[in-house]
Amino acid sequence: MTPSDAEDNRWSDLDRPPLNAASLRRALLREGGLWSSLDVVAATGSTNSDLAARADELPEGAVLVAEEQNAARGRLDRRWSAPARSGLFFSVLLKPDEVPVERWGWLPLLTGVAVATGLSQVAGVDTALKWPNDLLVTVGEEERKAGGILVERAGSGAGSAGGGGVVVGVGINVTLREEELPVPTAGSLALAGAGTTDRDPLLRAVLRSLERWYGDWRDADGDPAASRLQETYAAGCATLGRRVRAELPGDRSIEGEAVAVDGDGRLVLATEKGMQEPVGAGDIIHLRPAGTP
Incomplete structure (x- = not known):
């Protein structure tokens, strides 16, 4: 076997076997x-x-998983990459037509709760949530980002007040090694001491958890309080109780203590002027610890 053959062979890294699509189905x-x-x-x-391009023709609940993504995007088109089969990279198509569209902003937070719950059950790793869409794990004594969530409107009704669908993308670093991290602040389930890094049961657990949370939220007409989503998110949100700076368009920023997540999924900051300022996920460019450059 030549070196190039080894690189192309899907079993070339025995610590990273491919997903079993038939078993997952x-x-x-x-x-x-x-x-x-x-x-x-x-x-x-x-x-x-890929899913957004087919949103009109596909039914709700379509799942697309990639062993590797070469043009993966985060919020505001930020790019990231990871070695093949080193994580879980997938998107799902949701069509919550019966839920008022003004409550669809809870979907990134709902997905965060579902992912954290599923990973905790199977991998035994405590996953905290950084508002609005990051998944954090503890490596040593350091909090690091191990995953992210990107939610986008899709389909022919995406530009209107209702209709269309939502594509929810999730990326989770599973077996990424220290030398493979894109930045020092990144982490993975393996580095956090996960009980298992077998991606098949991890993906099953996350998707089953997402199905449960989405079903409860939809049955409650998207009400975050009635579905217990709001209180559960707050309980797992590492951002609350910390002083942060929300950087906004136009070189504006708001600094204060993150004290709550309101009924619209916005982060509420208590400023030094005694004001409570809600900030929506679509409004911010960065959310950083207060006092950092």
């Missing part, structure tokens, strides 16, 4: 369930972009 696709299809591709640019 058997476990997750069921009559009356949310998940309607599940596809695993070796590589793509962005699972979010």
Whole structure:
């Protein structure tokens, strides 16, 4: 086997076996369930972009998983990458038509709760949530980002007040090694001491958790209090109780203690002037600890 053959062989890294698509379908696709299809591709640019392009033709519950993404995006089109089969990179298509569109802003937070719950159950790793869309794990005594969530409107009704669908993208670093981290502040489940880094049961747990939380939220007409989403998110949100600076467009910023997540999913900052300022996820460029450059 030549070196180039080894690089192309899907079993070249025995610590990172491929996902078993057939087994995942058997476990997750069921009559009356949310998940309607599940596809695993070796590589793509962005699972979010791929699903968004087919949002009108696909039913709710389509799942697309990539072993590798080469044009993955975060909020505000920030780019990131990871070695093939080193994480869980997937998107799902949701169509919460019966939920008032003004409550769809809870979907990134709902996904964060679902992912944290699923990972805790199977990997035994405490996953904290950094508002609005980051997943944090503890490596040594340091809090590091191990994943992120990107939610985008999609479909022919995406530009209107209602209709269309939502593509929810999730990226989780599973077996990323220290020398592979894109930045020193990144982490992975393996570095956090996960009980397992087998991606098949991890993905099953996360998708089952997402199905439960989404179902409860939808049954409550998107009410974050009635579905217990608001209190559960607050309980797992590492941002609350800390002094932060929200950087806004136009070189503006708001600094204060993060004291709550309100009914619209906005982070409420208590400023030194005694004001409580809510900040929406769509309004900020960065959320940083207060006092950092």
